[in-house]
Amino acid sequence: xxxxxxxxxxxxxxxxxxxxxxxxxxxxxxxxxxxxxxxxxxxxxxxxxxxxxxxxxxxxxxxxxxxxxxxxxxxxxxxxxxxxxxxxxxxxxxxxxxxxxxxxxxxxxxxxxxxxxxxxxxxxxxxxxxxxxxxxxxxxxxxxxxxxxxxxxxxxx
Numbered sequence: 001x002x003x004x005x006x007x008x009x010x011x012x013x014x015x016x017x018x019x020x021x022x023x024x025x026x027x028x029x030x031x032x033x034x035x036x037x038x039x040x041x042x043x044x045x046x047x048x049x050x051x052x053x054x055x056x057x058x059x060x061x062x063x064x065x066x067x068x069x070x071x072x073x074x075x076x077x078x079x080x081x082x083x084x085x086x087x088x089x090x091x092x093x094x095x096x097x098x099x100x101x102x103x104x105x106x107x108x109x110x111x112x113x114x115x116x117x118x119x120x121x122x123x124x125x126x127x128x129x130x131x132x133x134x135x136x137x138x139x140x141x142x143x144x145x146x147x148x149x150x151x152x153x154x155x156x157x
Contacts, residue, residue, distance in 0.1 A: 002026050002073050005047060006139040006150070008081075008106025011035045011056060011128035014042045018127060021138050021153040022046050029068065029141075031106035032081030033057060035128065054081035054106060069100075073143045076100045082107035082123070090114040090121040102141065102148045109134050113150050120148045127155060 005022035012035030022028060025047045032054025034040060040063055043049045053064035068079040078097045082088035082105035085096055093103050094116035102120045109126035111134075125137035136155040141148060 002143045004029060004072065004077075004141040004143070006031065006104055006122060006124040006141055007043070007127045008104075008124050009033045009054070009109055009126035009128050010039050011126075012039065013128040014039050015127065015136060015155045017155050018043070018138060019046060021155060022140070025140065027070075027072075029070065029077070029079050029104055031079055031104050031124065032064075032083075033106060033128070034064065037061075037063065050079070052079050052081055055083040074146045075102060075143045075148050077102040077104065077141075079104045081105060088123075090116050093121050094119045101146075104141075111137055111139075111152050113139075113152065120150065122150050125152065 003025045005025035005028040008031035028047050028049045030051035032052045033056045050068045070077045078100040088105050104122050111125035112123035114121050124139035139150050139152050141150045
């Protein structure tokens with residue numbers, strides 16, 4: 001079993017309870033709108049981080065990529081911010097990135113956990129400053145015997 005932390009839309013703010021919410025994960029995938037190297041440095045205290053840039057990040061930041069493709073325990077994961085799709089909805093994300101088991105995106109700040117066929121589409125929500133009257137959150141992706149399950153974790157701090 002492998003547990004991966006999913007986070008997005010920090011926008012330069014890392015809430016203290018992210019450390020508790022993502023404790024014990026083997027890696028963290030950040031789906032963009034990071035808001036600075038200090039966010040990546042702080043997350044790296046929890047686990048190794050792979051991050052993509054969002055529409056509020058600098059595309060030429062060497063620590064951020066347009067997309068990340070990760071394979072863990074036979075599960076293929078694609079990470080992008082989602083802004084490249086306009087309004088990323090699960091079916092639209094699944095159509096844009098075929099051939100993956102898990103698709104992770106951000107951008108909308110709206111939590112999403114939905115299966116489109118055999119593909120798990122996840123938006124962990126926004127972990128940064130509260131916006132749009134939505135609660136801050138991250139997610140824990142658990143991979144067991146090639147199967148992916150996700151749990152959203154609400155942030156209070």
